[in-house]
Amino acid sequence: MEFKVGCVLGYQCSGPATLLLAISPREEEGQRVVEESLQINPELEREHFDDASGNRLIRLHSTGGKVEIGYQARVARTHSPDALRPTLSDDPGQLPPEVLPFLFPSRYCESDRLVGLASQLFGHLPLGYATVEGLCDWIHEHVEYRYGTSDAHTSASDIVLQCVGVCRDFAHLGIAFCRALGIPARFGAGYAYKLEPPDFHAWFEVYLSGKWYPFDATR
Structure with missing residues (x-):
């Protein structure tokens, strides 16, 4: 099954600022990002990376002022009900x-x-x-x-x-x-x-x- 997700964010920076965005769906078992787009106004220096837990992050560097961000993605999900329900927690x-x-x-x-x-x-x-x-x-x-x-x-x-x-x-x-x-x-x-x-x-x-x-x- 495919889902369309997205968000619109707005910031007013009083001075130079670094924005760390956690808005991108993870890539993992049962979930795949088919396509995605990111719009930033005004255009800013950006960096895409994964953290130690596999979260997909976006880092932006603003010199100040208004920042508008739009993100859209199409995500494919394969859902499988939990067939095994463990009765004991791990040691x-x-x-x-x-x-x-x-x-x-x-x-x-x-x-x-x-x-x-x-x-x-x-x-x-x-x-x-x-x-x-x-x-x-x-x-x-x-x-x-x-x-x-x-x-x-x-x-x-x-x-x-x-x-x-x-x-x-x-x-x-x-x-x-x-x-x-x-x-x-x-x-x-x-x-x-x-x-x-x-x-x-x-x-x-x-x-x-x-x-x-x-x-x-x-x-």
Whole structure:
């Protein structure tokens, strides 16, 4: 199946600035970028590169003033339902080195502060895929989605207390709960199918039995 995605961005730079754009879909198993185009007004020096996680980034250098950016892409997706739903998480001692950082607490996902709560809420579930499904259900039922209720300083522990947020907060809380239970988890963002109103969307992924699985507590 093919999808058309795109965005229009505008910036007003008060002086020389470097813009780092994460707007290009990843190239990975089950996903291929068929074609894409990028328009920048005024034309700026640009650099395309992949980061260590395989995210495709664009770096622009502006001397200041107004910058308008338009991006469009046609993306082919091959969707295969998760045939295997692991019941046990991987032994941390056997995880690949590049996965280990996704077990650690971070600025927005203070998993060390949520160990007790995560164990209380989800400790009875089979550790693995079922655990993540259970915590997604809990987040969806207990956290209200309301636009404009959080900002760049809001973390997972804040959401536990205020029980309201946006998709980014749902993802941060899911990641924090997973890491608190010893399940590697990472943040994901991109274009969501039929999202209204159109906007970038956030979800999270967990690493089980050698594979990353996507989960979306916002739904």
